Amino acid sequence: MCRKTVLGPIYGSPIKKIAILPKSAEGNLDSRYLAFITTDKVGLEILPLDGNPYKSFAIICHPAGVSAFACSCDGKYIFTIGGPDYTIFSWEANLNALEAAASLGGQGLIPFYSLLEGGRDGEFFKEMEDYFYYCQLRSEGINSMKKRRVSTKIPLKEVPFIMRALGFYPTEQELMEIQNEVKFSRYAETGKYVTDIDLEDFIKLFVNHRPAFGISRKEIQHIFEVLGDPNENGEQSVNREELLELLQTIGENMTEEELTECFTTLLGRNPEGGRSELESTEHTEELL
Numbered sequence: 001m002c003r004k005t006v007l008g009p010i011y012g013s014p015i016k017k018i019a020i021l022p023k024s025a026e027g028n029l030d031s032r033y034l035a036f037i038t039t040d041k042v043g044l045e046i047l048p049l050d051g052n053p054y055k056s057f058a059i060i061c062h063p064a065g066v067s068a069f070a071c072s073c074d075g076k077y078i079f080t081i082g083g084p085d086y087t088i089f090s091w092e093a094n095l096n097a098l099e100a101a102a103s104l105g106g107q108g109l110i111p112f113y114s115l116l117e118g119g120r121d122g123e124f125f126k127e128m129e130d131y132f133y134y135c136q137l138r139s140e141g142i143n144s145m146k147k148r149r150v151s152t153k154i155p156l157k158e159v160p161f162i163m164r165a166l167g168f169y170p171t172e173q174e175l176m177e178i179q180n181e182v183k184f185s186r187y188a189e190t191g192k193y194v195t196d197i198d199l200e201d202f203i204k205l206f207v208n209h210r211p212a213f214g215i216s217r218k219e220i221q222h223i224f225e226v227l228g229d230p231n232e233n234g235e236q237s238v239n240r241e242e243l244l245e246l247l248q249t250i251g252e253n254m255t256e257e258e259l260t261e262c263f264t265t266l267l268g269r270n271p272e273g274g275r276s277e278l279e280s281t282e283h284t285e286e287l288l
Contacts, residue, residue: 002177003184007051007115007208011058013039017069020047024075026095033095035078037066042080042091044098051208053115054105057098061089109200115207124166128206131162132199153196156182162202168210172252178209 008015021033021044032047036058043058062082069080078091105111113120116128135158136151154162159182160175170178182205183193197205221236227246228236247254254262 001180001184004049004181005177005209006049007053007212008049009036009043009045009053009056009058010212011038011041011043016066019069019071021071021078021093022073022075024093024095026076026093028095028099031099033075033093033098035069035071035093037061037069037080040065042066042069042078044093044095046098046102051115051204052102052105052111054111055098055102057101061091062087109203112203112207116203128162128166128203129199131165132202135162153198154202155196156194159197159202159205163206163209166206168206170209174209178205181205 015036015038018034018036021035023032028046034045034047034049036043036045038058040060040062041058042061043056045056046052061080062085064085065083066080067083069078071078076093078093080089080091082088105114110120113125116122117124119125132154135154138161139155139158140146156179159178160170163170163175163178182197182201183195185194187193224236224238227242228238231237244259247259248256
């Protein structure tokens with residue numbers, strides 16, 4: 001089971017190798033540090049990993065590419081091995097500078113606000129707050145006339161809905177990992193499951209799980225080139241029947257009912273929170 005997903009540093013490429021730096025007299029004595037390499041850089045990150053972008057730093061070590069690295073037993077030096085350049089470099093780990101950079105980035109949620117479009121005062125954060133409070137109402141019943149319970153949390157089952165409302169559409173496997181991450185987050189300490197989440201924890205969950213770069217137009221065009229065929233105008237297009245078959249048979253395949261519900265919701269024909277009455281393939285094809 002995947003226990004946690006965090007946003008990792010991207011310095012020209014994803015991280016290739018990692019190692020825990022041995023305890024050192026420098027830096028914060030209560031902290032541990034992670035050493036890593038990318039395609040051509042070596043870097044450090046403060047543990048525990050939480051997605052804070054200010055807790056990592058990297059520099060170019062081998063412009064032609066680094067193939068491996070190792071740490072000294074006292075945690076003061078990192079040794080990198082190049083590829084085509086046939087060189088070995090020794091780098092001194094300046095942990096105090098890394099701690100200073102992390103402190104300047106801010107405490108608490110401040111570093112995570114910088115990962116949202118517009119920051120703490122931007123429209124995206126306000127929209128996130130609105131959806132979060134709406135989910136609180138939804139969980140108690142929108143049309144309920146009973147006295148509402150004031151709370152700062154929403155049930156864990158509402159997380160997929162607010163994720164999608166904010167433009168992030170995780171797969172069913174990703175949703176399972178997200179919910180398990182929250183559910184078992186305090187199980188080792190308390191022996192109990194976590195069944196709800198507050199706004200601060202949701203922000204961290206969102207920025208760590210959503211795609212770092214999103215989906216580009218070029219990627220969508222490539223998908224059409226793979227799945228589609230040229231139409232009469234020479235443009236790549238996907239056949240309707242073939243698309244329905246792919247959605248229901250490949251990968252995390254959808255059932256006929258799920259497929260119909262998605263299309264009716266996208267077209268505005270499905271009331272919020274309700275199930276679609278169009279359950280036949282014939283009706284689904286009419287919507288397409």
